[in-house]
Structure formats: structure tokens, C-alpha cells
Amino acid sequence: MRYSEIVKRAVSAVSLTLLLSVGTMAADVNGWHNPLTERTKGPFGTCWTFDRGNIDFGTNAPEIKVRYVLEGRNIPKGATEMASLGVDLYDIDNDGGFHLLNGTSDLGKAASDTITFCFRVDYGKSAKNGNEFRLYLPLYNEVKWMEIGADGGTYFHFEPVPVEKAVAFYNVPVEAVDRPSKAVRNIIQRKADFPVKVVSKKESKKSGYFIAVDGAKADTVATLEAIFNALGTTANLPDILKPLRQRRDFTFYDWTERHSRVLYRERHIAPNPEIVMIGNSITHYWSGEPSHKTWHAGVDSWNDIFADRNVINCGYGWDRLGNMMWRMMHEELDGFSAKHIFVMAGTNDIYSRTEEAIAEGMVGLIEYIRVKQPAARIHIVHIYPRRKAIDRVDKVNATVDELLKSSDLTNYDIVDVKSVLTKADGKLDESLFRDGLHPNEEGYRRIAEVYRKYIQN
Template identity: 30%
Template sequence: MKFRHSTALLLSTLAAAAATAATPAPTLPLYVGQALPGAHIKFGDFDVQHTLEGDSGRMNDDAKQPNALVDVHRTNKDGTGDALGFSWKNAWFSTVRVESAPVDLRPYLAKGTVSFDLKVNELAKGGLNYRIDCGQGCERKVTDVIPARAAQGKGWRHLSYALSCFHHQGDDFSAVTKPFALDGTGEGDVEIANIRIDAVGKPTETCPDYRTASVTPSPLNESWSLDWWMPRHEEKLAEIARRKAAGEPTELVFIGDSITHNWEQHNKPLWDEFWGKYHALNLGYGGDRTENVLWRLQHGEIDGIAPKVAVMMIGTNNTGFRMEEPQLLYAGIKRDIHEIQKHLPHTKILLLAIFPRAEKADDAQRMNNEKVNALLPKLADGKRVFFLNINKAFLAPDGTLSKDIMPDLLHPNGDGYKIWQREMQPTLDKLMH
């Protein structure tokens, strides 16, 4: 009888919880004149955050970025103190966010929206991300750079996104403690008000489909890339045209992100020493993800050359920027391989495993990349596409990554590039001949 009573009580509790989850409050006011009851406002940069106490607060005490400044203050939209002013500079990342007791956002997913009013005062050198956490160590964001810059000086505007923009299959929305964040890049000055989640809403803004982002060609439109990314692309096209006109062969091409880019940018003597004899072309772009490489390949960056070998390593920014699932990242790399083959049908492709990142082997981003690396051999046919994993050469026996090789635990220094060349050269020699 006691067991039956306990079972009945459990079923009753579950039924009540299901009913509550099925009928959410029509509106969840995250910051409408004031923060959600029990919530507070946090602000700062990547390493240092403070709680907003009173009407204003300032973060300028980050020892890692001594010149960084993040300022948050209550300002006015429809009434006194009903909005938040947010300005930042000299910080590569800054944030103002709502933190609360665990909130169940699952009932809002089907038709829900997250909306807010935004006023852009200054953003010529900055950009925005809107972010919602999605479980332990999980966050999803939507980027707003070009439209936000275009809104500078035009007053308040209302933005509404489908809540599904911030949710991937498998994400846990059952107990969200950071239901909204406004992140700034570069430098800027904005105001935000009326942050809310509605159970039923009509989005005014669109967002990329996370399931196809890695295979949808796109330039890299980040606040920190707009000044140089497209000019670099134009410079590479001009260099290819120059080589063609001069009859100068390009026997080797490297395609990738900042790990490849920095070899040419910060270690030029080593680049010339190792690859000058091949008239190598560096097509690495800092920050690039698979979809950015795809755009470049489709817009002439490997047209007009006929290299013997194309070395490609890409993907760590897919993981770092949007925590992309291994299968989706794999699809992006596969799509890039196919695009190279279409433009360079006689070139052999040497696909490298994504290099290790972070100090420990159990770091979430490194583990995600290793799951991708485990899939990549399927792309190699041993005839036109070859796969090489040299990651162990960068690591200690226990799997740790040293700052003596990658000072920021992501990008190689000179010693790291020497390891890359040493480990890759035997395979490259075979493919070149």
C-alpha cells in the first residue's frame, strides 16, 4: 500500500510538472524596467565580471587586459531607469547579461521568441552577439554586425528572434541560469530595454540554420574582420593573376584559418625557408570557418593555379565560435574538399587533422575536434585525397599542450611551425613526386 501511495504521488508530481511545462507564462520578463525577480545583471569581459549594484558600474580591473573598459548604467527609454546603457572598448569580448535562478525554457521553444528594444549609439568599430545558455558549458548566439552598424544613430528599434535560433538538437533548456546576454566585440556604445521571452511571438529577424551553416558559403562578417578580410581576398586574387602573367608556378597551396595565416604573417622567414622552393601560396584567414573557406574557393582563390598539392586544415573556429557538433563540422570540411576537387581536378589534397587546442585533453573544444578528426579519414581515398594526423607531435605523453609550442594554447609559435613542417614533410615529399 505504501509503495502504491508513493507511486501515485510520483505520477501525480510528474503530471503536475508536465502540465506546468505545457502551459508557460505568456511572457517571461527578463529585463522590463527591472530584472526578473530573483535575477541580477552581470557585466564585464571574458575574465572579470561584476554585478551591477545601483545605477551604474564599471569594469576596468582585468590584469590580463589592463586597458579594457566595460561600462553599464541604467538609462531611459519609456521611463526613468527602464533601460541599460552598455559601452566597451579595448576588450576583445565584453558582456552584459541577465543571471537568474534556473528557468525552464522548454515550453517556449515551439513558438516562442526572445525580443528586446535596441538603440545603437556607436558601433563603427564593433559588433554584437545575442546569447542564451543551453545547459552546462553550452551557449548559443546570433551575430549582429552589419545590420547593427547600419542602425547607428537611428534611435530605438525592436528586434525579435525565434527562440529556436538559440537551440540545437540535444541542448538542455530545462534549467537555464543565463537566459539572455548582449555581448560586444571591438568597441561600441548601445542601449537595450524590454528584454523578454514570449510563449508565442512573431520574429522580426532571421537567423542562420545551424544545421547547414558549415556548408553555406559566406564571407567572414565579424567586427574584427571587416577591415581586412575582403582586402586580403582581393590581394590573393591579384597575386594569382601576377603569377599567371609571369609564368610563375604555384606548386603548393595552404588553405585554412589563422593557424595557417599566422605562418605567413608572423613567421615569414620560416614560411620562406620551408615552402619558398614550392612557390607556396598561403590562403589562411584568421577566424575562418568552413563556410568562409567555401566562399573563397567559389570566388576565385584557387582558379588560375595548378598546384601539385593543396594542404588544408580547417574547423577549429566552427568549434570555438558556435560549438558545432562533429557531424556538422565534418560536413563542412567534406564540402570544402569537394569544392577544391572541382576547381583543381589534378591536385592532390593533403587533409590535416585539426590541431589540438587548450591545455588539457579533456577540454570540451579539443574533445569535439578529436571527434571530428576521427571522422576525417573517411574523406581520404589514397589517390586524390590523403589524411594526416600529426597532433601527437605537439603534445606531452599525458596529452597536455605546452605554451612553449602554442603560447595561447591554439596558435603555434616558431617552434610549433617547425614541428608542423618536420612531421608533414615526409608525406608531402611523396605527394609532390
């Protein structure tokens, strides 16, 4: 079917204005967006393809419409119409939780080859910032053409296509499930949050895949354990280290896009970084690359101590321990051997977890970083003192120190900056902070002087 014929049928199926530009859809926020032609955010700038089985995008539109044409309408024996021909849409909230959205469709009664699904989204308090979404494609029919419509929103973008090695599923059987998202491979994809591709057995043996899974024998629990074992950890992580993405600081940056920029820099711009700075917004907004798009608070001090060194800033605003664990599992420490790794974690967990849980999570994260980077000197940075929480922070730091003494961890040191950020009476020196949490230029200068001795040794 020619493109013009598809457009004509789509117009008859839904009464939305199509913006045509030289035979393709224009990227208008409240128009239609084609994953095959509209480039994603991030440095890779690639377009989505349909062989991954899902498409990720972000928007704050209260109504999302998906329309598509399939190569055929095959419903295998034992499969349902919805699983074979339909799509599922998941809302990914600010804390990385996946929520299936109920939609309406003309499935089974469409007057043309075009199938249309409509979803209403209640963002609650995040209506302005919106959310990320994951769209699962039909299980047993190839998508020929698709567009996603965003009605009433102020932005729409396709998220970067994952560049991490995918989990390859081969010998995949027909599953007696009632919708695409319930297929074992898609459950695995959500729980492990790893790219998944269905391939032939011959293709699965190639080196470009993370692990290969026999779909005919795939069990959700066993497959998840195999994935986590291959990552050097376990699927039964404590709750505080459950690997999750997030978008709590979306006003300032896109978390998923930043992850793609970190990987791109490590692989293409400045390979083999000597120094890795892992942290949250305090690290993110200090300075360095990948650069933050709006501002940095300590450019001079960063340049002073890291001049002529290959340093990568792996700080992400509002990251908690589980978010850092997700990033370490998703290749931010792969493919190179660092000399120094600074880890400054835990401050964003301070009001939602116990001191003991935070300390155990911090040590667990550091132990996993050691698995990923066996030769690096790990500089474990005590949580910085912060307004109205100095006592809690001190308890966490002391507990971390005790846990480290009884651990098998070696080749590390503890970095404490409390003395340069507090007054003689132990209270926070507010003149060194913008808001009681994030240092200002002078605060970063003092921190830099503490860090300097560790990278000079």
C-alpha cells in the first residue's frame, strides 16, 4: 500500500488534522509523530524501528492516540486478537514505576486497514512535566506503518533508542496471553528494564547480544536471575537498590537522554575516562562533561583540579541509590578501566529510608561498582552535610564506615568534606550553599581542594 493511501485511510478513521510535508508527517507537538522518520532526543539521533517490540516516548498530552497498519492480520492458534493485533501503553512515572493504561480501540471493527487506539492519561501533580511512556507492539504481526498522536500537550519527543546490548529471545512460541505486554519477553523487559529482541537461533549466537534466551523454555523468574547473574549481581536486591530509572528533575534535564549522552561520550567523544564522578545533582551541577544545558555552579574549581584529565561526570539530579544501580547495570562503567571513581550517593534517600537501609544500600552499590571496575581506586564520599539533616547524615556516614570495615572491599578510601562545609560548632556554613544542600562556587572550591589530594596520589 502506498503512503498516500495509508494517509487517506487514516484520515477516515480519526478526525485529526494531518500536517504533511514533502510526503512525511511534520513534527508538530499536537500533531502526529512517526517513529520511523522522526529522530529521537540525545546524541545518537536515531529513529525507532519495529524489530524491538516497543517504542519509548515522552509527553504531557492528556490524550495519546496510536494508529498503525499491519503487514497482515494473523491470529495464531491459541493467541488472542488483542495479543496478535493490539498494542499496550505503559505510563512510566517519575520514580520508574510502570503502569498499564486502559485504552479504547476500533480493533475488530475498523473500517480500513488502519487500527486506532486512544488513551487518556491522568498525570496528577506531574501534569506540566508529563511522563515517559512505553508502547508495546503486536506480538504476531509486523507493523508496517505507525503514528503516535499527542493531543493537548506542550511537548512530545521520542526517547533515545537504547544502545545497550539487548537480550536475544529465539525459538519464541505462541503464548496464550490476552495482550502484548503479558508475553514473557515483555515482562522480562519491564522487570529488568533491558532491551529485548526476538531473533533467530543463529542470530542469537552473535556477540552483539547481552545473553540469549530460548523462548520455548523461558521462565520469568529464572530468566531474570540469569540476566542479573550475567550482570554480576542478583535479582533479589534489597529494595533500596532495586534498579529503576527516574525523571524527578525533568524541569532541568531529561534523565534518559543524559544516560545516552554519558554512553556516547564514553564510546565516541572521550573513550577510556581516567576519572569517573558518580553522584546526584551535587555532582551533576558542579561542572564537566556531559555538560548540563542550563548552568554549572563550580566551573573554575572543576577545571582547576581536573585540567587535562579525562573525566566523565556521571552525576544525575535527584538520583537515589536504585537509580545509580540502574545506570551501573546499564553499561556506564563498561568498556574501559578507570583509575579513580568518586561515589557520592545517598542524600536523596535521606528522608525516605532509615539510616541503616541507606548505609547498606551505599555499600551494596560500591561493591557492585567494584565488580564492574576491579582495578579502580574507589573514593567513597561521605554524604555532604545538609540543612536540618546533619545528625541523620552523620549516622549514615558512621554506619557506612562500620559496614566497610567488615566487608571484603579493598582499594578504596573514604572522603569526608564535612569539616570544610561546616562552622567550628559543627553547624552548616550556609554561606557555602545555594539552598542548604547544593554548594555554591566557594563551596565547590573547598570540596575541590579535598578531592585534589586523592587524584594526585
